[in-house]
Amino acid sequence: MSDRFFVDTNILVYAHDRSAGAKHDRAQLLLQRLWDSGEGVLSTEVLQELCVSLRRKVKHPLPPDEIRQLVLDYSTWEIVTNTPASIIQALDIEKRYKISFWDALVLQAAESSGASVLYSEDLAVNQRYGAIKVVNPLIGQGNSD
Numbered sequence: 001m002s003d004r005f006f007v008d009t010n011i012l013v014y015a016h017d018r019s020a021g022a023k024h025d026r027a028q029l030l031l032q033r034l035w036d037s038g039e040g041v042l043s044t045e046v047l048q049e050l051c052v053s054l055r056r057k058v059k060h061p062l063p064p065d066e067i068r069q070l071v072l073d074y075s076t077w078e079i080v081t082n083t084p085a086s087i088i089q090a091l092d093i094e095k096r097y098k099i100s101f102w103d104a105l106v107l108q109a110a111e112s113s114g115a116s117v118l119y120s121e122d123l124a125v126n127q128r129y130g131a132i133k134v135v136n137p138l139i140g141q142g143n144s145d
Contacts, residue, residue: 006110008120043109
């Protein structure tokens with residue numbers, strides 16, 4: 001089993017959106033565990049989506065300087081960089097599993113990092129996509145197989 005856990009954008013957003021109630025608390029607990037263990041993985045896509053979401057999609061948008069600091073902080077994690085090859089692979093994943101391209105790109109990044117778990121609220125809970133298992137940490141089901 002891998003010692004890497006990929007985190008989707010929605011989990012990061014909940015962790016920084018204080019108006020998200022219990023989801024905020026659960027997301028923060030997960031991220032704290034990943035900070036402590038050093039096992040968290042993100043992608044350039046996730047960081048980009050985080051910036052947009054925290055500025056435009058949350059009830060209380062964060063100021064640009066605070067978002068900039070968050071990106072700098074998360075840059076200490078393992079970051080998967082999207083390449084033309086990763087986009088082609090994501091297109092194949094999209095077709096194979098009949099999911100959105102953006103979800104496929106997240107799965108591709110998780111797979112390329114060697115993660116065994118993708119923490120996300122967007123994909124089916126406990127669904128396996130090849131070697132990746134989707135876990136929704138916001139519903140308290142645990143963190144891995």
